[in-house]
Amino acid sequence: MTQSYVIIGDGIAGSSAAETLREEEPDADITVVTDEGEALYNRILIKEFAKGKLPEAPISIHEPEWYDERDIELKLNTLVTDVDPDGHTIETHEGETLSWDKLLVSVGGTPTQLPVDNSDAEGIHHFWTFQDARKIRSHMEEADSSVVVGAGLLGIDLAAITAAQGVEGKYLMRGNCWWRYALSEEGGEIIHNALRERNVEPVFESGVDHFEVDDDGRVTTAVDPNGDEYDADFVGIAIGLDFNTEILQGTDIECDNGIIVDEYMRTNHEDVFAAGDITQFHDVILGERAQNGAWGSAKEQGTIAAKNMVDYGTEEFRWVSSYSITHFDFPFLSFGHPTLGDDEAEAKYSDTEWRRLAFKDGKIVGGVLIGDLAPQSKYKKLMREERVVADQKDVLMQEQFEIEDLDLEEEAPVE
Numbered sequence: 384m385t386q387s388y389v390i391i392g393d394g395i396a397g398s399s400a401a402e403t404l405r406e407e408e409p410d411a412d413i414t415v416v417t418d419e420g421e422a423l424y425n426r427i428l429i430k431e432f433a434k435g436k437l438p439e440a441p442i443s444i445h446e447p448e449w450y451d452e453r454d455i456e457l458k459l460n461t462l463v464t465d466v467d468p469d470g471h472t473i474e475t476h477e478g479e480t481l482s483w484d485k486l487l488v489s490v491g492g493t494p495t496q497l498p499v500d501n502s503d504a505e506g507i508h509h510f511w512t513f514q515d516a517r518k519i520r521s522h523m524e525e526a527d528s529s530v531v532v533g534a535g536l537l538g539i540d541l542a543a544i545t546a547a548q549g550v551e552g553k554y555l556m557r558g559n560c561w562w563r564y565a566l567s568e569e570g571g572e573i574i575h576n577a578l579r580e581r582n583v584e585p586v587f588e589s590g591v592d593h594f595e596v597d598d599d600g601r602v603t604t605a606v607d608p609n610g611d612e613y614d615a616d617f618v619g620i621a622i623g624l625d626f627n628t629e630i631l632q633g634t635d636i637e638c639d640n641g642i643i644v645d646e647y648m649r650t651n652h653e654d655v656f657a658a659g660d661i662t663q664f665h666d667v668i669l670g671e672r673a674q675n676g677a678w679g680s681a682k683e684q685g686t687i688a689a690k691n692m693v694d695y696g697t698e699e700f701r702w703v704s705s706y707s708i709t710h711f712d713f714p715f716l717s718f719g720h721p722t723l724g725d726d727e728a729e730a731k732y733s734d735t736e737w738r739r740l741a742f743k744d745g746k747i748v749g750g751v752l753i754g755d756l757a758p759q760s761k762y763k764k765l766m767r768e769e770r771v772v773a774d775q776k777d778v779l780m781q782e783q784f785e786i787e788d789l790d791l792e793e794e795a796p797v798e
């Protein structure tokens with residue numbers, strides 16, 4: 384009997400799942416449903432578009448013909464409003480019901496709104512879709528002053544966009560350091576200086592109490608909890624994601640700030656799988672539940688989910704995630720889970736070179752490298768192999784670190 388697969392979401396997780404399903408099952412019915420008006424594009428590159436550095440075309444990954452050629456049905460502009468796992472159906476906003484034998488939920492998240500007055504005013508932007516990037520770019524081209532809120536990986540993209548567009552900006556942070564859960568002040572200062580050089584001023588121990596607007600409802604000012612006022616005709620907010628689990632409300636599918644899946648990307652329902660940013664997955668390296676927010680990880684999860692939808696237990700998700708930032712004159716890379724762990728080591732080598740590793744139970748679970756990325760593959764290998772190395776921090780932190788300099792058991796616990 385022909386199997387039918389439905390995938391909700393045409394981001395990198397959903398799209399790679401569709402591609403793998405077609406490779407594995409030449410005769411299956413495959414449908415991809417997305418509420419966006421365009422097929423898969425490179426979400427990582429939309430910041431370069433918003434900076435004004437890239438035109439639209441190279442950002443697109445798949446044209447609708449890509450789906451036609453593979454006999455995959457693509458439904459654009461179609462919001463899934465309900466999932467019935469036991470009836471094996473989903474419902475769309477137009478009232479259409481689609482049946483499936485196996486379902487993949489790869490719906491990602493939606494940027495969190497700031498819970499303050501006027502946070503929905505004209506001129507205040509969130510950043511997730513290509514459409515958001517188009518709006519940001521066109522607004523930026525006429526803006527004079529800006530405020531960015533959210534001291535994380537997406538906030539810094541917004542700050543870099545204001546810098547690239549030559550708009551003077553303030554970057555309001557709640558603590559005393561950018562991405563304070565992964566960087567120390569010493570590492571953070573390298574980023575702060577790079578921002579200052581680009582006319583973006585970090586403001587610490589700040590945030591937003593409320594926004595002020597003009598008579599037309601356009602934002603004019605951000606007022607922080609200290610009462611300080613910052614002119615802003617452009618505001619960018621990136622304070623995190625709300626995961627799109629509402630379509631599973633009322634079902635028995637287990638959710639907890641995401642959809643809970645095992646290492647095969649399966650939920651607690653045997654025919655329902657999830658992949659990408661939305662998953663709270665069993666991380667076999669970490670030995671506990673984890674969540675990733677990175678392109679490579681979402682792509683791999685889509686592929687792994689598809690293989691296990693066809694034949695459950697075929698392949699587990701074993702992955703060290705990476706995320707790089709390319710806005711500055713020096714490279715920046717974070718890997719694994721740099722905000723977790725029970726121990727750490729860090730070292731500074733020059734004004735633009737710094738490193739930090741996070742350990743759990745003596746094993747590397749993540750890290751951040753600024754300036755010199757040469758050791759990244761060695762650290763990631765140690766993490767993948769689950770080597771106990773935290774007792775050799777002095778060796779790990781050597782500028783020219785080599786795995787051979789460590790005193791290791793011959794056999795890796797995991798290859």
Ligand SMILES: Cc1cc2nc3c(=O)[nH]c(=O)nc-3n(C[C@H](O)[C@H](O)[C@H](O)COP(=O)(O)OP(=O)(O)OC[C@H]3O[C@@H](n4cnc5c(N)ncnc54)[C@H](O)[C@@H]3O)c2cc1C
Nearest residue numbers: 392394395396417418426463490491659660676677678681
């Ligand atoms: C500006 C920006 C820069 C980034 N930079 C990097 C980077 O440098 N490196 C890196 O590794 N990662 C980066 N990321 C993160 C990376 O893009 C994500 O981790 C990845 O795209 C997640 O893919 P996904 O398929 O899980 O989810 P998404 O790409 O979010 O796709 C989910 C899709 O599902 C759709 N959807 C949601 N609900 C429904 C519904 N009910 N019905 C139908 N469709 C629905 C959504 O509209 C969306 O199209 C960046 C993200 C952004 C926004």
